[in-house]
Amino acid sequence: MKPIKPQRLHKGDIVGICSPSGTIDHKRELFERAKSNFEQATGLRTLVASNAYAKHYYSAGTPEERVADFHELIRNPDVKAIVFSAGGDTALDLLPLLDYELIKKNPKIITGISDATTLLSAITAKTGPITFLGLEILDFADRDMPYTLESIRRMLFDGTPGEIHANPNWKEFDGITHAYTGWQSIKPGVAEGVLVGGNIQSFMQLVGTEYELSSAGAIVFFEAYKLPKKQIHKSLMQLKLRGYFDIVAGMVVGYNLESDNPEVVGNEQPIAETVLEVVGEYNFPIMQIGEIGHHVENFLQPIGAKVRMDATNLIFEIAESVVE
Template sequence: MTLLSRRRLLATLSLATAGFPLLGFSAVPVPEKGHKALLPPKLKAGDTVGLICPAGAAFSKETVLVTKESLEALGLKVKLGNHVFDRHGYLAGTDQARAEDVNAMFADKSVQGILAIHGGWGCARLLPLLDYKMIQKNPKALIGYSDITALLVAIYAKTGLVTFHGPVGAATWNQFTVDSFKQVLFEGGATTFQNPVERGDNLTVTNDRITTLTPGTARGRLVGGNLTVLTAIIGSAYLPDWKDKILFLEDTNENVYRVDRMLTQLKLAGVLDQVKGVVFGKCSDCGPGNGGYGSLTLEEVLEQHLQPLHVPAFSGAMIGHITHKFTVPVGAEAEIDATAGTIRLLQGAVV
């Protein structure tokens, strides 16, 4: 066969196969621009929540027990995933086992919500193994933060299902966290997220302060989560269209230069130039590292990256690796006020 003949044959084969879809779960198309979000049913007393470990292992059975008792105190029943206590190095079992628990909980008609017990690392490894078509047909609330960001964002991107950046099972179930959890997932109203403004015996508020980076208000769908996890899957097929979104971010235990590097990556990938507003939550233990006083501060890095966008932006929201946290719906329509430091849902995130 001549070179010309080979080229003609390859071209013919390419045209002939172009119409065939790729096989596998991940072939579900990303919802089209303007796609109406798919809302999960709200939780109520008597509902069953499935507990899974899609990332780090459940090293402590007591932690799982505390999670179970905390949910039961909310009037919920609990069902453990088949592989909750599996171990595969630092992972909670093999990729196949952990993905099996995610898929099984969505498919299980007796389960109304799904809560991750731990973050850690490993959720991104599951993304090609999830049954997105089945998940789309069985909408239910998926809740977690940190490494769970990969699941939250990918499932929203692939199915349109609103997911929830909120506490994991091993989190502290204090009154602030529980109130936010219940407002969003039980009551389902158009919640407004606002930091506490308690002064104690001080002349002004000293804890959980809001810093306005660029004043103003903006509306769009909330999308985001852990900065490290998001940047780790940039360029993959598991992220949504960023145009006109409200980006929210958080992280922990990252030196300032690393935060700078990851925000630079979001800038170079075109993400920051598309969003309508930015909320940077908490970056716990994010100090200068070995740079010492020669380092840029976190405040300077945020100013350098976010102020040139000329969109409303603020930092300090109760989102992150903190004991008192908001439950923020990924994919819900919201309005942010960067001057007041608030996030207001335009409608409930559950039905």
């Protein structure tokens, strides 16, 4: 199926903000600062959905309140893109409640991070539009984001992402111990395919459901949030047992926050070795890119778009325009 491409952004456009997962009620001041910084940095205006600050225990309101916000922004013709305020754990609640026909008739740029993986993957699988992982509003609260802003410009404004380059000023936001030293080749080779994946804890929840994006001929990417190496191994093994890797074209390993924590037994294992222990028998190329994941500047990852990877020469390219 040919992907549906949303309309590109222009300075002064309105971006809708909603909270489809975790509550930001306890982070209102932080969010307001982040929203202001985002507007100034991008030249975009924002519209905050009605229930964005809601709180239902750990979620931003009930599933019905959260899906109502999302539909409100989809219906609004003045809203040109939707950016999620933050991540969380309960975006999955919305999948059976979404009006996929409404989304299909009103394709817009939709972007989030972390467990937004579930929403974005399901929307692309069920309706066709390319969606974008790697951007949330809260990240703009207390830091400049030049690498991510350049990705926003190239991908969402200009529509010409092309080759992705490593961030020369890469750093983990909170100074957490890590062993990441830059892009690396884990298994050499070249591949091309549709980009599928995201946060591994999240997209695993979709495997075997009607919301899953097929891994057939895909470039599968993953990052993990606070998983030790043994849990990353376990997650990959679960996917392997389902036959998930039998038909993929390539793999990209992102930055895995806290997977190098020395207080956890076995975390001294290099991530390349963790991955190869599970999928080393396959012939597809594998490379690591640290600009995918939590607590780092991301480039936007266009789910459903065609990408090319060269794990031998460490080249990663978005092989088509992702907006109209």
